[in-house]
Amino acid sequence: xxxxxxxxxxxxxxxxxxxxxxxxxxxxxxxxxxxxxxxxxxxxxxxxxxxxxxxxxxxxxxxxxxxxxxxxxxxxxxxxxxxxxxxxxxxxxxxxxxxxxxxxxxxxxxxxxxxxxxxxxxxxxxxxxxxxxxxxxxxxxxxxxxxxxxxxxxxxxxxxxxxxxxxxxxxxxxxxxxxxxxxxxxxxxxxxxxxxxxxxxxxxxxxxxxxxxxxxxxxxxxxxxxxxxxxxxxxxxxxxxxxxxxxxxxxxxxxxxxxxxxxxxxxxxxxxxxxxxxxxxxxxxx
Numbered sequence: 001x002x003x004x005x006x007x008x009x010x011x012x013x014x015x016x017x018x019x020x021x022x023x024x025x026x027x028x029x030x031x032x033x034x035x036x037x038x039x040x041x042x043x044x045x046x047x048x049x050x051x052x053x054x055x056x057x058x059x060x061x062x063x064x065x066x067x068x069x070x071x072x073x074x075x076x077x078x079x080x081x082x083x084x085x086x087x088x089x090x091x092x093x094x095x096x097x098x099x100x101x102x103x104x105x106x107x108x109x110x111x112x113x114x115x116x117x118x119x120x121x122x123x124x125x126x127x128x129x130x131x132x133x134x135x136x137x138x139x140x141x142x143x144x145x146x147x148x149x150x151x152x153x154x155x156x157x158x159x160x161x162x163x164x165x166x167x168x169x170x171x172x173x174x175x176x177x178x179x180x181x182x183x184x185x186x187x188x189x190x191x192x193x194x195x196x197x198x199x200x201x202x203x204x205x206x207x208x209x210x211x212x213x214x215x216x217x218x219x220x221x222x223x224x225x226x227x228x229x230x231x232x233x234x235x236x237x238x239x240x241x242x243x244x245x246x247x248x249x250x251x252x253x254x255x256x257x258x259x260x261x262x263x264x265x266x267x268x269x270x271x272x273x274x275x276x277x278x279x280x281x282x283x284x285x286x
Contacts, residue, residue, distance in 0.1 A: 001052040003037055003154075003189040005069040005112075008061055012036065012069070016055045017188060023066070024058045032058060037189055038072050041137050041153055041240035048137070048153065048191070068113040071156050071189035072135065077242040078105035079232055080160065080177065084222050084247025091255040100223050100231060103173045105160075105245070108180050113187035116283035117161050119262060120179050126262045126282070129160035129248035130206035130214050130270035132199060134225050135189060136242040141233055148229035151238065154191040155199050157278040158245045159184040159206075159270050161262070164254045184270075184280045185243075195274050198225045202273040204249060209266055216249030218272070223247075 002017040008027060014036055015025020026033040034040060034051035041048065082101035083089040089096060111117065119126040137153025161183055167176025177183075195202070199218055206214035223231070228244050253260035262268060266282040 001049070001191045001194070003052065003071065003191075004187060005037060005071050005073065006061070007067040007069060008065070013061070013066070014051075014055060015058065015061060016052055018056065021063070023061045023063050025055045025061060026058045036073070038074065038241040041135075044138060044240065067115075068187050070110050070112045070185040072241050072243060073110065074107050075241050075243045076239045077236065078107070078110075078245065079242065080105055080245040081223065081228060081247040082173065085216060085220050085249040086222060087250035088248055088252065091250050091252065096222065100228060102232070103177055105183055106178050109178045109183040111181050111184050111280070113184065113278055113280070115184065115280060116181070117159065117184055117262065117268065117280045118179070118181040118283055118285050119264065120163060121285045123163045123165050124261060125164035125254065125259070126182075127162045127164050127253045128206055128208060128213065128262055128268050129162055129252060130204055130272075131158040131160055131248050132202070132204060132218050132246045132272055133158045133185065134199070134229065134244045134246060136229070136238050136244070137240055139237060139239040139242075141237045143230050143233040143238070145226055145230040148226040149192070149198055151229055152192050152225060153240075154189050155195060155275060156186060156189050156243075157270050157272050157275050159268060159278060159280060160245060160248060164261075184278055186278055187276055190275050200224065202275070204273075205271045206251065207269045207271070208260070208262065213253070213260065214249050214251035220249065221246060
C-alpha cells in the first residue's frame with residue numbers, strides 16, 4: 001500500500017494512492033478518518049492494513065489541489081546515518097566506518113513533497129543528500145539482527161538538506177543538519193511488502209535542475225536496514241513512527257570541484273525505485 005498524508009482546504013487527510021495514481025482517502029473530522037500514520041503504526045496489529053483497505057474506498061482527491069505532508073509529520077525520533085556508502089565516505093576524506101555514524105534531526109526541519117527547501121540567509125553552502133528512509137512499525141530494544149526487518153513497517157525518501165559551513169564548524173553535525181525546513185520527506189509511505197526485503201537493490205538517483213548528481217543502489221549501503229535497526233536499538237528503544245534516514249551516496253555538491261550548492265530557483269529531485277520521486281524547489285529564507 002502507498003499511503004499519502006496531505007492537507008486539503010486546511011484539513012489534514014490520509015489517503016491511498018492506487019496503481020492508476022488516484023488518491024482516495026478521508027479528512028480528519030470525518031467519521032471514516034482512521035487517524036494519521038503515526039497513530040496507525042502505534043496501534044499495531046492489522047490497524048494499518050485495515051485503514052488502507054478502508055481508505056482505498058474513500059473519496060477521491062485532486063492531487064493537484066492538495067498540500068502533500070511528510071508521511072509522519074512528528075516522528076518520535078529521527079535517526080540519521082552518515083557515511084553509509086563507501087564512495088561517499090571517501091569523497092569526504094573518511095575511511096570505511098566500522099560502526100554507523102549517527103546524528104539526529106528535529107521535527108522542525110521537516111517539510112513535504114513540492115514544498116520549498118529553505119536556504120538560510122546565513123549560508124551559501126546548502127547541499128543535497130538523497131536518502132532511503134526506513135519507518136519503524138513495531139518498537140523494541142535489543143532487537144536481534146534476524147528479526148530486525150520485522151520491525152520495519154515501510155519506506156520513504158528523504159533529502160537531507162545540509163548547511164555545510166555550519167555542519168563542518170565542529171565534529172558534531174547537528175546544527176548544520178537541522179536548520180528549519182531543510183529536510184524533505186515523502187511523498188508517500190510505501191509498506192514493506194511492496195518492496196524487496198530490506199529495500200535492497202533499489203536505484204537511488206538525485207537530480208538538481210534535471211542533472212543527475214547522485215546515482216547508486218541501496219545494495220551499496222555499508223550498514224543495511226536490518227543492521228541499522230538492530231544496532232540503533234542497542235542504545236535506544238525504537239518506537240512506532242521512528243524514522244531511520246539511512247545515508248547518502250557519493251556525488252554531494254560539497255565534494256565537487258567547483259562545489260555545487262542549491263540556490264533559490266533550483267529544483268532538487270530524489271527518486272528511488274519503487275518509492276517514487278520526492279521533488280522540492282529551493283527558496284531563500286525571507
